[in-house]
Amino acid sequence: xxxxxxxxxxxxxxxxxxxxxxxxxxxxxxxxxxxxxxxxxxxxxxxxxxxxxxxxxxxxxxxxxxxxxxxxxxxxxxxxxxxxxxxxxxxxxxxxxxxxxxxxxxxxxxxxxxxxxxxxxxxxxxxxxxxxxxxxxxxxxxxxxxxxxxxxxxxxxxxxxxxxxxxxxxxxxxxxxxxxxxxxxxxxxxxxxxxxxxxxxxxxxxxxxxxxxxxxxxx
Amino acid sequence: xxxxxxxxxxxxxxxxxxxxxxxxxxxxxxxxxxxxxxxxxxxxxxxxxxxxxxxxxxxxxxxxxxxxxxxxxxxxxxxxxxxxxxxxxxxxxxxxxxxxxxxxxxxxxxxxxxxxxxxxxxxxxxxxxxxxxxxxxxxxxxxxxxxxxxxxxxxxxxxxxxxxxxxxxxxxxxxxxxxxxxxxxxxxxxxxxxxxxxxxxxxxxxxxxxxxxxxxxxx
DNA sequence: CTCCTAAGTGAGTGATTACTCACTTATATA
DNA sequence: TATATAAGTGAGTAATCACTCACTTAGGAG
Numbered sequence: 001x002x003x004x005x006x007x008x009x010x011x012x013x014x015x016x017x018x019x020x021x022x023x024x025x026x027x028x029x030x031x032x033x034x035x036x037x038x039x040x041x042x043x044x045x046x047x048x049x050x051x052x053x054x055x056x057x058x059x060x061x062x063x064x065x066x067x068x069x070x071x072x073x074x075x076x077x078x079x080x081x082x083x084x085x086x087x088x089x090x091x092x093x094x095x096x097x098x099x100x101x102x103x104x105x106x107x108x109x110x111x112x113x114x115x116x117x118x119x120x121x122x123x124x125x126x127x128x129x130x131x132x133x134x135x136x137x138x139x140x141x142x143x144x145x146x147x148x149x150x151x152x153x154x155x156x157x158x159x160x161x162x163x164x165x166x167x168x169x170x171x172x173x174x175x176x177x178x179x180x181x182x183x184x185x186x187x188x189x190x191x192x193x194x195x196x197x198x199x200x201x202x203x204x205x206x207x208x209x210x211x212x213x214x215x216x217x218x219x
Numbered sequence: 220x221x222x223x224x225x226x227x228x229x230x231x232x233x234x235x236x237x238x239x240x241x242x243x244x245x246x247x248x249x250x251x252x253x254x255x256x257x258x259x260x261x262x263x264x265x266x267x268x269x270x271x272x273x274x275x276x277x278x279x280x281x282x283x284x285x286x287x288x289x290x291x292x293x294x295x296x297x298x299x300x301x302x303x304x305x306x307x308x309x310x311x312x313x314x315x316x317x318x319x320x321x322x323x324x325x326x327x328x329x330x331x332x333x334x335x336x337x338x339x340x341x342x343x344x345x346x347x348x349x350x351x352x353x354x355x356x357x358x359x360x361x362x363x364x365x366x367x368x369x370x371x372x373x374x375x376x377x378x379x380x381x382x383x384x385x386x387x388x389x390x391x392x393x394x395x396x397x398x399x400x401x402x403x404x405x406x407x408x409x410x411x412x413x414x415x416x417x418x419x420x421x422x423x424x425x426x427x428x429x430x431x432x433x434x435x436x437x438x
Numbered sequence: 439c440t441c442c443t444a445a446g447t448g449a450g451t452g453a454t455t456a457c458t459c460a461c462t463t464a465t466a467t468a
Numbered sequence: 469t470a471t472a473t474a475a476g477t478g479a480g481t482a483a484t485c486a487c488t489c490a491c492t493t494a495g496g497a498g
Binding site for chain 2: 038039041132168216
């Protein structure tokens with residue numbers, strides 16, 4: 001597989017849940033739940049089988065190893081988490097419509113990813129946890145980030161800087177600050193303090209406003 | 220143990236490395252390294268013993284269980300990570316010297332924690348990873364945050380708001396934004412992209428400036 | 439009905455696991 | 469010097485692990 005095909009292959013992986021046996025779907029469902037709760041290494045295949053209501057051998061009929069099961073969960077998960085940045089219309093088009101501001105773009109991104117994470121909290125937990133320990137997963141993500149997300153972000157930021165709409169710092173710093181703000185909010189909202197009372201619309205709005213204007217009073 | 224003593228007991232835990240046997244120190248050292256690299260659940264006690272150069276039984280002479288070994292690493296780690304917010308002079312005094320701004324306070328915090336993390340990257344990895352799976356650890360941290368960190372932060376933010384030096388949003392939003400910015404930077408710097416080229420002084424300065432003034436151009 | 443293949447099963451296996459225990463060695467105190 | 473206590477050891481153990489395999493069941497093609 002050459003490098004051109006690599007990302008396409010990854011993307012296709014996002015749709016591979018089409019031809020799943022009912023029992024295979026149950027296995028994935030159970031594995032996601034338990035991996036998220038206890039972590040991959042602390043989860044036994046017998047436990048997954050029990051929760052999925054299948055024999056332990058059935059897991060290995062579909063996945064050669066326990067690790068292959070993890071990968072078949074996380075890799076499509078990474079795709080789905082980052083796919084808005086793949087879709088050409090998402091960043092580039094928004095960026096081309098000059099009427100729209102960087103602030104508008106950020107609002108779209110944060111709302112879009114907020115809703116995705118809301119529906120996929122356990123998946124996000126697994127991705128964050130297991131990327132730290134499995135080199136292949138980290139590299140899948142890094143590859144996507146470097147080839148797809150960063151260039152588009154960079155294109156937009158560079159243009160907005162040129163137009164004098166955002167501050168003239170290095171793009172890498174602006175992108176890092178932007179992403180940690182958005183990701184930090186989403187992680188706080190769903191992983192760290194999911195049970196606090198959140199006015200989501202208000203908080204998204206304030207987060208973007210602080211990102212754009214900082215925490216000094218309006219001048 | 221009543222609740223008053225609880226935090227004091229946690230703080231004392233930070234100094235318990237005084238009366239350590241040489242072999243016990245080796246065990247802790249080895250465990251920190253391997254836990255950080257492979258995760259607690261994927262690490263065997265035989266592996267720790269081997270790396271520490273001791274017999275496996277020696278580990279259980281000092282720690283009743285493998286989990287007790289983890290706790291005796293992470294709990295003091297949490298203390299050391301958060302202790303600047305305990306120390307009365309750190310936040311409150313800075314806040315009382317009105318000549319100093321919120322920006323100055325943030326610079327002190329970010330520099331101080333930057334240097335601590337720099338010297339304790341594996342420890343930070345373990346804390347982040349294992350808090351997700353061990354309820355006691357999560358609660359230790361939450362207890363410290365709610366009782367010690369948040370109130371002092373809140374006191375400072377409220378005063379600065381009153382003085383018109385920072386924007387009049389809810390303190391919880393300002394604190395969340397401030398913390399995700401600082402933590403996001405430190406995690407990016409040491410865990411996500413440790414091998415990138417960083418001009419640390421410049422980047423700390425820009426991070427605080429973006430935090431204070433946002434990413435719109437200077438007005 | 440006869441193949442064929444894929445899906446599903448669960449008892450079985452060798453390796454590894456956290457932890458124990460009877461024992462030795464070292465240190466301190468009386 | 470005698471004695472007690474703590475530190476250190478490593479062979480041993482029951483439990484659990486990921487994975488295998490001979491087998492059954494189901495469904496579709498000829």
